[in-house]
Amino acid sequence: MMRQYELVDRVRRYNPHADEELLDRAYVYAMKAHGVQKRASGDPYFSHPLEVAAILTELKLDDATIVAAVLHDTIEDTDSTQEEIDKLFGPEIGRLVEGLTKLKRLDLVSKRAVQAENFRKLLLAIADDVRVLLVKLADRLHNMRTLHFVPPEKRERIAQETLDIYAPLAGRMGMQSMRNELEDLAFRHLMPDASASIGKRLNDLKRKNGKIIAKVEQELSDLLSAQGIEASVEGRQKQPYSVWRKMERKSVAFEQLSDIFGFRVYVNTVEECYRAVGVIHTKWPAVPGRFKDYISTPKENDYRSIHTTVVGPGRQRVELQVRTHDMHEIARYGIAAHALYKDGGVDDREVLAHESRAYQWLQRTIDMLAEGDSPEEFLEHTKLELFHDQVFCFTPKGQIIALPRGATPIDFAYAVHTKIGNSCVGAKINGRAAPLAAPLVNGDEVEIIRAEGQVPPPVWESLVMTGKARAAIRRATRDAVRAQYTGLGRQIVVRAFERAGKPFAEDKLKAALPRLARASIDDVLAAVGRGEIFSGDVVKAVYPDFSEERKLGPQPPLPPPSESGWFGLPKGSSLVFKFPESGENKTGPIPIYGLRGDLPVRFAPNGGAVPGDRIVAILTPGEHITIYPIQSPDLTAFDDQPERWLDVRWDLDAGKRNLFPARILVTAINEPGTLGIIATALGDMGANIDTISFNAISPDFREIIIDVEVPDLKHLNGLITELRTKPVVSKVERVNG
The missing domain is CATH 1.10.3210.10 (Hypothetical protein af1432)
Structure with a gap:
């Protein structure tokens, strides 16, 4: 002691x-x-x-x-x-x-x-x-x-x-x-x-390269001394945790790291820092992209130095840090190196705030405490600040919002408040409309444009930098999907009670929750909407004496789409029917560049292709050519036959309207009228229905596979979006066979 x-x-x-x-x-x-x-x-x-x-x-x-x-x-x-x-x-x-x-x-x-x-x-x-x-x-x-x-x-x-x-x-x-x-x-x-393993390898490497390190130190010292620069040179080795973190971050092995050893050059003045770098670069070639000047632009924690990498003795890469002795004191001791802590003048906060960027960061963070939301959000936000360089932006009212470098207006909106982020539909940066993915820089004034009822799209999660924004987007997406399934399930359950001739009441359903193994009414409705619980089982849970006869025999044929009505099919069965062809000319030339004129042309049998898709053609010698969208999984069958692939592209005539085949998969409620709603929506959107097939996937839901003909990808996407708005529809997606 x-x-x-x-x-x-x-x-x-x-x-x-x-x-x-x-x-x-x-x-x-x-x-x-x-x-x-x-x-x-x-x-x-x-x-x-x-x-x-x-x-x-x-x-x-x-x-x-x-x-x-x-x-x-x-x-x-x-x-x-x-x-x-x-x-x-x-x-x-x-x-x-x-x-x-x-x-x-x-x-x-x-x-x-x-x-x-x-x-x-x-x-x-x-x-x-x-x-x-x-x-x-x-x-x-x-x-x-x-x-x-x-x-x-x-x-x-x-x-x-x-x-x-x-x-x-x-x-x-x-x-x-x-x-x-x-x-x-x-x-x-x-x-x-991991610590012991990396430590052992570092020690082995130090013993192996000890002479080389001493040689480089001596060559650097002699080189700078010959130019009249008083300098001391010190070899350094990365710490075990720093090595491990870099291996994890870059997914590389220990042997692939090139900067385990480096050298520091200490000089007396800032001018000598730049002179030393010039001398070194004159002697040894610099590695492009490996020069960083933290003297003219210090780091947020006051760190100042010049970093460079050269191809040194023996054609080895050598990392160098050039700094003054005072800069080295700051690099080692940080805020503790400031003179105020040596001379007892610590009450002069204004001087410290002027001298130290680290102290400025600390004060800004503390100033934000009163403006934060929950302690959890503050912790998440501040932890991010500890690990990232920052940008500081402003609300129109002058409130400071600190974000990681690379953050977007979406991050900004969530940093202000989760509700603002969830309702964000646009942004203005410094008074001008800007993309929501635009990176923010220091001093930007950001105004968030909002719309009530907006739900953040899941793709936003890939655009944001902050953990708070990611978590809020995931939560809002889950809530929106759950609300959709809950609404769909409520519709199914209410109609199931009507078919059974029983009154639907939430208080009675609440009493039956233990029999359905769910904690709340919304959990039951969401499970029905997802197809996890059959609506008839909900009726039976509320009215245990109720018995429903389920028809499992052959079903009558489906009516044409102009008539209302869709009869249930037994599980595992399917039905396909084809509509009469439209008046479109299907025998005319297909507008595609790069085809051979001596063979007939077809579209991919399991999903077709439409203008807007990137396409390729597969040659069946002596028979035909088939056009596939580039994302079609069927193309994997031809990976080992490159001679059959043809480079093609669309050749569209703006004055002529051609229709092209595409396939969509709709999951919808199994009840009368569903097919009529879907067919009417397709007709209203100007799509031509070619064939429809049905698969019974559960008593409450059917899968409808629809082959349609549309002019282009934009029209197809609009059609899918329109179908998703229909209350009888659970899910819609394009099929690329």
């Missing part, structure tokens, strides 16, 4: 004017307060706050922060009080200890709602003084270093929390060294086998 004089010596190494008396008082007070308390390792509990303070001395923080670290567990774990800390050590240290006490009471790995609310409290606790976060991160780092003493079930929870919350927070504050160690310690406990 660290001695009293050792703590003072650590602080005085970087701060000769440290308040020795204050540090001594804090040491003695905390030691007495914790008394005989023990940690899980068996060590005196007082050793923990001392180690936290030691970590903070490596960051060269001010006296007040070091003292707060020594005292950070006294209020929570001993008889000490806030008033006593304020009296003995002053209000500044008292506020820091109070903030740390609040954080210790949080349980970020509890149930989601509690976790979200606690994360909100965490950010509020560090709003007044970011030094609270620095002590908390050091506290977590020491706990992770001793995590092997904790029971296994608790160990996994703490490691996951570290990977989800604290390591990204350290990265957002620019504290890359601490982030790397937190990630690797968590990785070691969460995936011990």
Whole structure:
């Protein structure tokens, strides 16, 4: 355990004017307060706050922060009080200890709602003084270093929390060294086998390439020195967790990684950074697309450096980072490297906000707390911010909305409110109409155009970047589909009760729910709509004495589509009939380029093809040519016969109306009048019906396969959309045989 004089010596190494008396008082007070308390390792509990303070001395923080670290567990774990800390050590240290006490009471790995609310409290606790976060991160780092003493079930929870919350927070504050160690310690406990395997391979690689690394370091140093640039060069190796994450993200093997080793070049001035890059690029060719200038455009966490990759000695790719010594301090220690934390001037928040982009991000996030919705949504949103670069956009009223880079107006709408996202039909960016898929950039003012009753299409899920938007779209889609099935099921059930001569009443159906093994009336109706429950079984559940005779014998023929009526077919049976041909000229030439004129032309027998489809032709030598849409699964039968494939395309005459074959599959309610509704809809849309076949898939539903003739793909899609609006229709899709 660290001695009293050792703590003072650590602080005085970087701060000769440290308040020795204050540090001594804090040491003695905390030691007495914790008394005989023990940690899980068996060590005196007082050793923990001392180690936290030691970590903070490596960051060269001010006296007040070091003292707060020594005292950070006294209020929570001993008889000490806030008033006593304020009296003995002053209000500044008292506020820091109070903030740390609040954080210790949080349980970020509890149930989601509690976790979200606690994360909100965490950010509020560090709003007044970011030094609270620095002590908390050091506290977590020491706990992770001793995590092997904790029971296994608790160990996994703490490691996951570290990977989800604290390591990204350290990265957002620019504290890359601490982030790397937190990630690797968590990785070691969460995936011990993967961690050990990657660690062993990294060590083997280091032993194998040690001489090459030393050679590159020397060549770089000599090269820059010859040009009058005072520089130091350091080889570096990726951390195990960083290697594993890249392997997972890019789906590559360890051997395929080219940037496990890299080099850092440290110089004195910004000008020398650019000079050094010029010298290096003159000596070795640069790899195109691998140059990034984070000096002129720093990262959100204050990181500044120039990254480049060259083809170096031995034709090996060499990754280089060129930065000043001051930039390296920021890269290692982040917000803790700012002078305000060294000189005791931490009350000058305006200076810190001006100096640090990381501090600006933290303040913006905290400012958004009052504008958020539920704690869960805030947690999801903030977690995204921890992992992605941000863009900041505005509502027309000036509210700031922060989103991941690449987010769209749809993300923006859901970030404002889920109801706004669900009802979104369009957007204006900076006063001009814009596509909903347009990526947003910093400073955009976004106005969402809404329409009540709008349901977000499922395709939106592939356009959005935020988890909140994806979850809301999936939920709205599920609700819309369920509402459709519920409405369809209600229609089927009501008519089933009418056919049985029984009154339909929801209260009676509710009483019968246990017999139907469903929790609610809507669950029953949705199940009927999906075909999972037969409507007659619902009637029987409400009226147990009811008995329905189901006809299983041959059924009478179907009437023509102009007459109303559709008689049920027994399960597994089918019926096909063909309508008279229309007056269209089917014997004229087919308008397709690329055909051979000596053979007759046909369309795909299981679905046809229409203008608007991408098409190919298959030659049957000596017999005919068949036109298929490119998406037809039947084409797989010809994969090993490339000599039969012909390149063709449509050759349409705008002045002539030709009809082309297509097939659609309709799943509809099995009741009189259904066929009439469908046939009338097809006729109203100008489609010519060629043949219809029926399959009985359940007592309540029939599949209708309809071969139609339409002028083009647009007309066919409109026809399908129109059929989907009919209350007797459950599903419509095109068939590509």
